[in-house]
Amino acid sequence: MELIGTELQAAMPPEVFAGRRHADLQQLNSADCDRLSRLDRPLIRCDGSAHHTSIGWDEVHALTADAFRRADPARRASNSSSSSSNGAPFLVQLLLRALGSNNRADCSDLSHAPSTIGLTREFGSGTPMVNLESLQQADGVVLVGSNAPANHPRLMNELIRLRERGGLVVVINPVLAAGLLTFGSPAFPIRSMLAGGSEIALLLGLQKALLERGAIG
Incomplete structure (x- = not known):
């Protein structure tokens, strides 16, 4: 959800990079980088330069195509993000394979590596334990920070079917996604605050309420 909140920021003013050297930017942590605002244009730092332009x-x-052409296939690689569409990683992997490389990483390899380790330690499996079959039998679903309308059509299909059979979909998201407000039949959104960490307080409150009602064993 913090990622979605970051994407809602205004575009980063040009002076952010004009006034900071590469060495200065390297001293920033992840939170400091997020506070610089949203990057809305490509940047480059040439050899010998202290600044990004x-x-x-x-x-x-042109630069990307030239780099791919000159590189040895074994040194060609890509990475994709869970925030992208399903189509983009598909096209990237086709490109890489056409260029003789199979070095395609995705968000599961990098971004999700810490959660994979944590899930394995706690539950014995590094992958999510909810599948489409689970949704087909569910009476209710809580979506936290989901971009399902844009990127996950199969999930949306199951949510529509759940609502059609009288199930409840609760959406906790700083973005009022139209697809989650009006799909199939009306959903009931809970809109979380944009402040980082607010979803933690909300989820803790929900757990407390469930414990007090004896709904959790």
């Missing part, structure tokens, strides 16, 4: 997308495409 803006470049156009045509130049980005």
Whole structure:
């Protein structure tokens, strides 16, 4: 949810990079970088330069294509994000394989590695324990920070079916996604505060209420 909140910020003003050297930016932690605002344009730092400068997308495409052409296939790789569409990683892996490489990482390899370790230690499995079959038997679903309407059509199909059979969908999200407000039949959103960590307080409150009602063994 903090990621979604970051994406809602205003575009980063040009002076952010004009006034900071590369060495200065390296001293920032992740939270400090988020507070700089949202990056809305490509940047480059050339050899010997202390600063990042803006470049156009045509130049980005030309530089990227040239780098892929010159690189040894064994050194070609890509990474994808869970925030992207399903189609983008599919096209990237086709490109890499056409170039002779199978080095395609995704968010499960990198971004989710810490949670994978934690899940394995606590539950014995590093993968989510909810599948489509589980949704088909559920009476209610809570979505926290989900971008399902944009990127997860199979999940949305199951949520629509759940609502059609009288189930409840609770949405906890700093973004009022139209697809989650109006799909199938009306859903009932709970809108979390944008402040980082607010979802933790909300979820703790829900757990407390469930414990007090004896709904959790």
